[in-house]
Amino acid sequence: MNATAAVRGAVGAVLILALWETLARGLALPAYTLPAVSQILAAVAEHRSVLQAAALVTGFEALTGYVIGALAGIGVATLLILARPLRAGALPLLLAINSVPVVAWSPLVLLWFGMGVASKIVMVALAVGFTVFLSALAGFDRVDRRSVDLMRSFGAGRFGIFWRLRLPAALPLIAAGLRVATVRSLIVAIVTEMLGAYGGLGWIIYQSVTLIDFVQVWAAILVASMLSLAFFGLVGALERRLIFWR
C-alpha cells in the first residue's frame, strides 16, 4: 500500500514537471514568470557548491532550532502537567504569545540576536516550540480518566502516571506535531534569512531577486523544498516505527 502511494506520488510529480516544462518552453515564458524545469536544474548543477553551502547553513539553523524547540515544547508541557498550579498562570500567557504570528517577532529577534545563525535558530525554536508544546499538552490531557484512576489504585503518584501513561498516550499527537514542525522549521529559517542574514537559502533567494536572477531564485526554492521533503519524510518514517500501536 505504501509502495503504491509512493509510485503514484512519483508519477504525479513527473507529470507536473513535464507539463511545467512544456508550458514554459511552448509559451516561451520569460524567466521572471516561470523558467523551464530544465533551466532550473541546470542552474542547480551550475551553482552546486554555493547552493550546497547555503543548504548546509539553512539546514543547520532549522535542525538546531527544531531540536531546541521540540525539547522546550515537550518540556514546558510536561512542567505544566506536573505542576498544576503553574498551568493556570502560564497557559494564558503562552497562548497570548502564540496568537501573534511567529514571523512578527523576527525584527526584534534580529535586533537581539544579530544577523547570524543565532537569530534564525531562535525563530525556528519559537515556531517549532509552540507547535510541539500545543500538541504535547493536548496529548497529555487526552488520557482516559479511568486509566489514571487505575494507575492511582495501583499506588502510582503523579510522576509515575506521567511516565507510564500520559507520555506514551501523548506520543501520537506529539509525533504529529513534530512532523508538522519539520516543514515549519525550514520555512521560518528561510523567511528569517530573507529579512537579514549572511548566508543560507533565504539569503540566496533575496540576493538573486535584487540581482534579477530568477532562475537562481527557483534553484534555491527547489533545494529548499528537497530539504523540507527529506526532513518531513525522515520524521514521518520515525513516527511510523515508534508508534506501532495505532
Add this chain to the structure above:
Amino acid sequence: MGMPVSSSPSPLLELRGLSKRFGTVQALDGFGLDVQPGEFVTVVGPSGCGKSTLFNIVAGLDEPDDGGILRFKGRGCHAKELLGQVSFMPQRDLLLPWRNVVDNAILANEIEGASRREARAKALAMLPEFGLAGFETQYPHQLSGGMRQRVALMRTFLFERELMLLDEPFGALDALTRSMMQRWLLDVWQRHRRTILFITHDVDEAIFLGDRVVVMTARPGAVKLMRAVNLPRPRAPDLLTSPEFTAIKREVLDAIEEEAMKSFISGTAAPP
C-alpha cells in the same frame, strides 16, 4: 438489611453507613457490608445504583461522605489510604496499547517498584494458567475481547493484595466465553485464595460464583438483600439447574425485580 450471615471475629473489610453524593445525585446511602478473609462476595443491583461508586471508594479513588465507617484489616481508615492496598479491576480492561501482554500484566508490579525482570518472569510463568501461553509478545489490538479481559485479570492477580475488586469483568463477553471464564475464575481463586468482591448484572453469575450475594437497592444504593450461597465447591455448570440454585435465584430475582421496577418508575416519572 438482610440477615447477618457470618460473624467470625475479624472481617477483612467493614463498611458501615457509607454514603456518597455527587451534586444532586445521592449515589450511595447507608451502605453496609462485612467481607471475611477468603470470601467471594458478589454484588448485583440495577444499573446506576452505585456499584462502581462503592468500588471507587474501596479502591481509595473516592472519599465517602462524612459519617460512614470504613475499616480495612480491622483498622479504621480514610479511603485514600487504600490506594495501592487493594487490587482493583475496573469495568473496562483499560490495557495500555503500547505494552504487550506481559508488560500490561506487570503494570501494577512496576508501579510498586518491583524489578521488571522478575515481574516478567513471574508473569510468563502465569500465562498458561490464564490461557495466554504463547501470546506474551502480542499487543492488545491483536487480542480478542476474552483474551484482553484475561490479561486485565492477570494484571489484577499479579498485584498481590488480599482484597480484589472486580467490576463486571465478564460483562462484555458472549455467553459461552463467559461461562468458561466463570469456572476458570473459580479455579484460579481457589488456588490463589484471595478475597473477592465481584460486581455483575447477571444473577446466575452472582450465585454461581459467590459465597454470598449482595443485592443492592435502586439509587441511592444500599443493601436490599444479603443471601448466603451454601452450594458445594468446586461448582460445576449443572449446578445452575439444581433445585437449591433455583430457590436462591428465585429469592434474588424477586429482590432485584422490586428494585428494578422502582428505578424504572422513578427514572420515567421524575428526575432523580
